[in-house]
Amino acid sequence: MRSDQVFALIDCNSFYASCERVFRPDLAKTPIVVLSNNDGCVIARSYDAKPYVKMGEPYFQAKEKLRRHGIVAFSSNYALYGDMSERVMSLIESMVPAAEVYSIDECFADLTGVAGNLTQFGRDVRARVLRCTGIPVGVGIARTKTLAKLANHTAKRLQAQTGGVVDITDNFKRDWVLRNTEVKEVWGIGRRMTVHLEPMGIHTAMDLAKADPRMLRDKFNVVVEKTARELAGTPCLELDEADPPKQEICCSRMFGKRLTELAPIKQAVATYTGRAAEKLRAQGSVCKRMRVSIRTGMFNPEEARHAQGALVELPYPTCDTLLMTRLAVDAAAKIFQPGFRYSKAEVLLMDLRQPGEFTADLFALKQSVCCDRLMNVMDRINNRWERGTMRPGSVPTSPDWGMRREMLSQSYTTRIDQLWTVKC
Template sequence: MGVPFFQVRDELKRLNVKVFSSNYELYADMSARMRAVIESMVSRSECYSIDELFVDTSGMRGSLEDLGHQIKARVYKCTGLPVGVGIGTTKTLAKLASYSAKRWHKSTGGVLDLCDPDRRNRALQHIDVGDVWGVGRRLNEKLNMLGIGKAWDLAQYDAWSIRKMFNVTLEKTVRELRGISCIDLEEVTAPKQVICTSRMFGQRQYSFSDVAESVASYTARAAEKLRAQQSLCLVMRVGIQTSMHCLPEDRYSNGAIVNLPYPTDDTRVLVQYALYGLKHIYREGYGYAKSEILLMDLRQRGEYSMNLFQPEQSASADRLMSTMDSINRKFGKGTLRPARITAAPGWSMRRQLMSQSYTTRLDQLWCVS
């Protein structure tokens, strides 16, 4: 996990492992199809990630386990995607049930219902605390030092003591493991507090102009995400770095925090200040492998107080950005873009083993003869 492909290429070839480059367009479309199928069978849902949903089954008749098998079968029939279904009285238990359904697939068939207290308790006694939702590696180590090795041990620990030693979030986890719901279903996704856009380059970049183009491109993408959630940005961070696998003397990494003159989602302003930050951290003589844009201090439109002495984004800029987004939605991403960004940059991510976009491009449809 996380080992560079070039380091294991020969071993993968020897083992006849099939390797595919990332295809985000295909992933996003298949995720949307999966979500549409599931949402047609329930009344409320929360999209948690690209491959995971929480659904509310309150008021639904019949066996929830049967419903889980129906969801699993329909998703597979409509999309070809195998999924696991976990059922619980809380979101934390549902996550654990989903994990256990896949782990014990032979006995569960990919669907596990932990609503029954006895079944829930038996499962918790066999699940490591590190597999509980929200318990990371460091927290797992600290819990192990307290003698908490299984999810059952955490569920039995005094919730108030957990809150004092750690935080209220872990206290909620303890109560959720006991079957007490503390985390609500979020039907409307909350706006992101930070927006990050970053990719590894397809090959090392040694000129300022190429790195600057990547920064401009990532800034434009981040600005689109910013406008999509109706947010404005006041602070941004620009970062660049060489490869982790270089010799120590060839490594360089740096970032710059840039304060914007006013909250904005204007691609032109964001690109201008991003390049300003890049000029202060760029060093000649290095082969850069990655650049990154981080938009911070985000404000929701209409939900923040303006400073009387602070300028604000003009109405003409709002109209221009809206027009640009409309054109790109209609004619394709990147149809209208800053002049700094070329259509086929040399620094683009190398994805030579990418599968076809079977579901989103007419020229790549799967042909069956």
């Protein structure tokens, strides 16, 4: 890797909450939290909500506290967050030489060779993303990806002083950040590893940067060794511009209520299979095996517990929603047992390959060209008009077993009937 390489980490601030605020300017100064599936617990908080609510706190326990502090809660709106993420990432990719989308709200960029003041460049990126999408971001710039992550953390921690952009390509600035950052805040370390590092006298990021990398590898693993080298300024992690295809794809959801009948469980399994098949086709893969499972709640001592799964061998490598749904529903019928209150179903696609990677004899069955065309048409229709517009008949539109999302915001960017309206 080049010694003059420069990375940036561009991270959306309180992303889920920021997405909600974009279309609710009246909440610009109101604390916001976003809840998990079935409005279970807090999974995202705006900056001004963090002093009052812990991450992962159950909603039923925090409800009164939220009301008392004037904090507004939203059900998770993944369609909105996914679309806003695509807009942010596309904008960033248009401004930098190369980019790696690391997560729904984070993006690494390669700024090697970018002329001019990098701090000002980071401010330009930040201003344009905010102007075009309404999403505030922080920018950390450094010689390695791990240092860029640390710079981004500093930009957020010292927002008032930094303006949301920190450049530590200069060694003096880098050392100041390393000395003033606890080791638990380092990317890839966390609290569990900190318990083992602190008895060794490693309390700050600077302590880890100065530690013997070979000793860290022998005592822990190669990941910790690379982290220490990166903190010291030696690049060990490349920019991955294309994500490798996933080896497994899972779609799993809790039901909005307990199910005791087979029919709605079949509907749920059909729905989850269709979603998993969409993801499968999106990465251009086919599947030869899948596992279907259902289970009851596991934490209520007053309820009988039951968990069962079935392995399904597909007749040939396929991404055919109709075939996979039929076999998955049949498997669900075999493992269902009356008398239990089921709370969750899961469909796991395994043994994934790219088309042509499976070896088969001359007479082996394979997916037909007509099926490929049908799946392509279905995906194009759903991408244009919203997911579920074209679907198997066994998949309902608004099932009563669906996720509880009582505080769901509108799909402002993905549904034409829910566009943002401005009254004059």
